[in-house]
Amino acid sequence: MLRILVLILVFITTVADAAPRWVWEDTFSAYEKQQLTQWISHAERGITNLFGSLPYSYRVHFHRMTQKRGPVPWANTDKRNGRAVHFHVNTAFSQGAFIKDWTAPHELSHLMFPYLGRENMWFSEGIASYLQYQIMFANNTVTWKQATNKLQERFSAATRYKHYDDMSIVQLTKIVFETGAFVRLYWGGAAYFLIADKKLYDQKQLRLNDVIKIYLDCCVFQRRHSAQAMMEKFDELSDSTIFTDTYSETVMQDGFPATHEALSWLKHNPPPLR
Numbered sequence: 001m002l003r004i005l006v007l008i009l010v011f012i013t014t015v016a017d018a019a020p021r022w023v024w025e026d027t028f029s030a031y032e033k034q035q036l037t038q039w040i041s042h043a044e045r046g047i048t049n050l051f052g053s054l055p056y057s058y059r060v061h062f063h064r065m066t067q068k069r070g071p072v073p074w075a076n077t078d079k080r081n082g083r084a085v086h087f088h089v090n091t092a093f094s095q096g097a098f099i100k101d102w103t104a105p106h107e108l109s110h111l112m113f114p115y116l117g118r119e120n121m122w123f124s125e126g127i128a129s130y131l132q133y134q135i136m137f138a139n140n141t142v143t144w145k146q147a148t149n150k151l152q153e154r155f156s157a158a159t160r161y162k163h164y165d166d167m168s169i170v171q172l173t174k175i176v177f178e179t180g181a182f183v184r185l186y187w188g189g190a191a192y193f194l195i196a197d198k199k200l201y202d203q204k205q206l207r208l209n210d211v212i213k214i215y216l217d218c219c220v221f222q223r224r225h226s227a228q229a230m231m232e233k234f235d236e237l238s239d240s241t242i243f244t245d246t247y248s249e250t251v252m253q254d255g256f257p258a259t260h261e262a263l264s265w266l267k268h269n270p271p272p273l274r
């Protein structure tokens with residue numbers, strides 16, 4: 001009997017550890033709390049369907065915001081004191097609108113990687129942007145066709161800024177706060193990960209998500225402060241030079257990385273689910 005009790009307790013603790021800790025920064029009704037926690041758990045399910053259970057715990061802070069422009073007008077992560085994500089939410093929007101919004105998948109994927117500073121933003125935002133629609137596919141919010149169409153739309157929108165065609169994505173990172181060219185920066189970074197994903201598949205029979213999974217298992221608690229260090233780690237974990245090579249060939253070159261070929265490949269190769 002005691003053994004059963006201990007087993008039950010271990011089970012409860014494990015489940016409790018895995019769930020995020022909810023922090024209510026403003027007053028929310030019991031119904032709103034239920035809807036908001038379900039929304040985040042749904043997004044997290046997309047991540048665990050891709051990467052398995054997460055090796056870290058995190059806090060989710062909810063702030064009330066009444067702006068009309070969407071269910072989540074603002075969100076950010078904070079890794080200074082453990083892992084935390086802040087969502088500023090407008091609960092006038094329906095649960096369906098929250099589920100269809102890409103913000104939670106995007107922010108939760110930031111939690112898998114260290115804060116690399118503004119100068120490495122192409123890497124941090126690129127990987128979160130590349131993963132956000134995959135997460136929405138993995139929790140059945142969108143089909144794979146819809147996910148890849150979304151990627152295509154984002155790449156087209158990003159390449160519309162012809163203004164920056166004589167500049168690399170890495171150079172753009174240095175002036176993005178003055179120019180506001182965030183769309184081009186985010187999706188230029190995502191293009192890097194798309195191209196690396198295809199190369200991993202062609203050369204190593206691996207996917208980017210396999211490398212991220214190995215990283216989560218071995219190295220997520222190691223401190224790393226630059227995109228360079230992350231690329232070298234990913235090279236080591238994939239037993240390749242794909243990440244540093246792709247860096248020189250794409251985001252270091254002037255203009256927006258060419259995504260056409262890799263995107264056609266991706267359309268036929270959804271990420272395997274666990």
Ligand SMILES: [Zn+2]
Pocket residue numbers: 106107110124125128
């Ligand atoms: Zn982001």
